[in-house]
Amino acid sequence: MTAQDKVKNTVREEAQRVAGLANEAAQSGAYLYPIRGIFYFLSNRELWKPLAAKLLPTIALGITTLAGVFFFGYLPQAAILAVFNGPLAAVNAALLCLNESSKIFNTLSKNFLVEDSLIDTFDGTLVAKGESELVAKERKVGRGGDAIGRLGKLVSKPFAKFAPSAIIRYVMYLPLNFIPVVGTAMFILLQGKAAGPAAHSRYFQLKGMNQASQEEFIAKRQGAYTGFGTVATLLELVPIVGVFFSFTNICGAALWAADMESRGNENQSTAQLRDQSKKVY
Template sequence: MADRLKAILLREAKELKTLLSEAVQSGTYLYPFQGILYFLTHRPLWSPLLSQLLPTLSLSLAVTATLFFFTYLPQVALLAFTSGPLAPFSAILLILSESSTITTYLSRTLLLRDSLTDVFDGTLLARGDTALVSAGRQLKSGSGYLDPIGRLGGLVRRPLGGLSVTGLVRSLVYLPLNMVPVVGTVMYVLAQGKRVGPAAHERYFQLKGWDGRKREAWVGLHRSAYTSFGAAAFVLEMIPVASLAFSYTNTVGAALWASNLEKAVAQGRSSGETKKTG
């Protein structure tokens, strides 16, 4: 039994090492940080965030304060068996993860769905991907609608539903991984990255008109890239209070990635046509 358990752990560690290496090599972990810079330098993208700032901050503070008040000491006592003297700090990280997960679920389900869709579509418009956005919503024209958010009209394809209860439960189930110092935290972040990464491109897949089978095939071929993006985005959204702003900047980063994918496809087609005519 011990040998079997050891073999399982070694296999998991090997798979984790491979996934981590491929994720780093993909470079997509940089997009959430590029999203921060792009968001800060494109003021029209701020309006959806500002409209949801007060209610979402209030929700985040309420969830975080409630968890610290009711669960901090019990979790310190529990973590004392695995983390020893680091238990108070491990409990803080664990509660921040819990509050981030719950706040993200509640805010994206109740408050932010349409707002984040506007930011994603607006970023694509700012990058010149008008044809892609027009597949999912009406666009306004005229001199009065020069900024990308102002150009957004009614939705033709509505954003997908909020996060599922199953996804929330699965996220909370992964939290005990944080009880294992360093390695457990890395495994937890990567596990969340696998979930967050593909979800960040749900709007992109919707605009492309892809069905579930095509989405799964695409994500399967680019699993490491999505895990890399998702892990970086998740770590940013773990930061209390600021997690709201990072939800928007991560959305911008996802849109920048989608825009680059579209440009790569267009360049590939152009190159292919050039070869044929040549």
């Protein structure tokens, strides 16, 4: 088997794996939570406070990042992609620049600008959904006021700082864009695979999960997290307003976490009733 055949087989196997993951993601329904997050965020004004506090500097960072990536990266990437994609190179290069600017923006903003605000949005959504006891494990939650106003000082922050491994994986996936249409779709899907679990980093902290527990939890829901992450990634690719979707995505992630807690409590109550009935008989 030649080297070219090996590359083709590897790409084919990866495409099959990604297709299976996409199918599982579609069946899970988790991809709807980013959309639900938009409507819930818009209908609950108290959740706007963390975003409003950081809106201007974050928009400025977004515009600067987007302009810089397109100015320095669009033409060179379009020229390279033209060899493989033909007429589609212009569109794929634009999508690639959007993805790159989104990656840079998210890394910078979440580490230096809006980390606390995103945590407040996640915790505030949980409080609004009646999960104050869960949030109280990591910060004091007051009794009066709106969901955001009830939040006390943070005990610790869950969002990971700059991780070189994430950037390395991102660069490794870039060549997928040389494959017309399908390659770009695979590239975005693989970004979503990583983005999904990252959106629940605060939830994992509130639940007291260690690294091994997190990996097991994610593995059982890999398709669901990929579905959520893919839609969230696509929303954050939108120029300038991507910062707004960063907050609605976190809101959607909190809604998903609240539903998980609700189903978990229901299952626990059912198990307790079964145990009690066994004792009676």
